[in-house]
Amino acid sequence: MFLLKNCRLVPQLTEGFAGAMADIIFDDEKIIEICEPGSVEHFDGQVFDAEGGTVLPGLFDLHCHVYMFDLSKIAEMDRKEEAYTFVDAYNFSREYLRQGYTTLRDAGCAHNIAVKLRRLREAGLIEPIPDILSSGRALT
Numbered sequence: 001m002f003l004l005k006n007c008r009l010v011p012q013l014t015e016g017f018a019g020a021m022a023d024i025i026f027d028d029e030k031i032i033e034i035c036e037p038g039s040v041e042h043f044d045g046q047v048f049d050a051e052g053g054t055v056l057p058g059l060f061d062l063h064c065h066v067y068m069f070d071l072s073k074i075a076e077m078d079r080k081e082e083a084y085t086f087v088d089a090y091n092f093s094r095e096y097l098r099q100g101y102t103t104l105r106d107a108g109c110a111h112n113i114a115v116k117l118r119r120l121r122e123a124g125l126i127e128p129i130p131d132i133l134s135s136g137r138a139l140t
Contacts, residue, residue, distance in 0.1 A: 001027050001045035006037060007055040024055065058102025058130075066093050066117065066132070067109045078138070082111040089113045093129040103131045108138030 004024045011020065017034045025032040025040065067077060067085050069092040077085070089109065096104060106114035114134040120126045 001025060001032065003040055003043045003045060003047045004055065005040075005047060005049050006052055007050045008052055009034075009055060013057060021052075056100060059100045060103045060105070061096065061101050062105045063107050064096075064104050065109055065138070066096075066104060066106050066114050067111075068092075069095075078110050080110070082113070085110050086113050086116065089117060090126065090129070093117060093132070094127065097128060097130050101130050103133065106132055106134040108135050110138055112137040 002025075004026065007022050007024055009017065009020060009022055011018070014022075014034065019036060021037045023035045023037050023040050025035065025043075067089040068074065069088050070077075077088075080088075093104065104114075109115075112134075114132050115136060117126070117129060118132040118134060121129050121132070
């Protein structure tokens with residue numbers, strides 16, 4: 001568990017809590033409690049100070065292609081070897097996560113890479129990437 005202190009909230013996205021600032025207690029997967037700032041006196045887990053930064057829910061991209069990191073070279077992407085496509089897609093999905101996207105709906109990927117990335121993530125064999133809902137291999 002961890003405590004994120006001094007968080008700014010977006011009221012429209014914070015059901016059941018009316019304050020603009022809060023401390024938030026998390027476990028490994030979800031929010032346990034949203035508290036008034038400074039109200040958590042003793043906490044046994046890790047504590048992070050958001051320093052007034054805004055906390056948002058995970059973002060979703062509902063139409064992406066995780067292998068299309070450089071649209072200026074789209075014709076070349078479908079001709080790339082699978083290993084290079086995998087590395088590009090992995091790096092692109094990591095960038096999505098860095099920007100706050102926790103779920104991607106991949107609308108088709110060369111070499112079925114999105115499905116392979118999802119399986120590796122589920123097995124814990126790669127560094128974290130967003131959840132991927134994949135349409136499978138790109139047909140065109």
